[in-house]
Amino acid sequence: MNLPNKLTLIRIFLIPVFTILLALDWPAGYLTLAGTKVALSWFIALIIFIVASLTDFADGQIARRKHLVTNFGKFADPLADKLLVMTAFIFLTANGQIPAWGTAIILWRELAVTGLRLLLSNEGEVLAAAWPGKIKTNAQMFAIIFLMLNNAWFNNINVPFALILFYVAVFFTIYKLFKYPGRCLGIFVEREQERLETGV
Numbered sequence: 528m529n530l531p532n533k534l535t536l537i538r539i540f541l542i543p544v545f546t547i548l549l550a551l552d553w554p555a556g557y558l559t560l561a562g563t564k565v566a567l568s569w570f571i572a573l574i575i576f577i578v579a580s581l582t583d584f585a586d587g588q589i590a591r592r593k594h595l596v597t598n599f600g601k602f603a604d605p606l607a608d609k610l611l612v613m614t615a616f617i618f619l620t621a622n623g624q625i626p627a628w629g630t631a632i633i634l635w636r637e638l639a640v641t642g643l644r645l646l647l648s649n650e651g652e653v654l655a656a657a658w659p660g661k662i663k664t665n666a667q668m669f670a671i672i673f674l675m676l677n678n679a680w681f682n683n684i685n686v687p688f689a690l691i692l693f694y695v696a697v698f699f700t701i702y703k704l705f706k707y708p709g710r711c712l713g714i715f716v717e718r719e720q721e722r723l724e725t726g727v
Contacts, residue, residue: 640703
């Protein structure tokens, strides 16, 4: 098993640990960051989230630069990424920090696009991430970080920075929700026409 796939497996194994910390609120206690109380268990979970996110970035870079892309990586890497993000948003919703409708939209998009990407990979096609998708991904990651920190450093100036980032992520999720399937459908139609013309 190559290094990118090992990093993906590490991320997959970290997801249950991340979930347990959020669910059990253990270890108990609080930290104070910039005058804001943050649950100790959530702070540790946040460290795990950041480490897992860094492995996501690293395995993709290594796989592309060293030509180590595998079918396992194509399937497991985006799946692990989505599971990590969706787990975080579900707990943040249950904690009352973000609206359920926004989380639902993000879940719809992530599940639908992951499935479409797998179908495209079977067609030998890979759609590069466009700038709206990159903004969406970064907004999601930083929204989760600051939401889990209970908006520390911004509460003192009464700016709901974490929630603003979440709404930015939702906005670009909706944008991609309508645009990405259209691009995929165009590719599927082209491939089907090619098959009809060649008789394959």
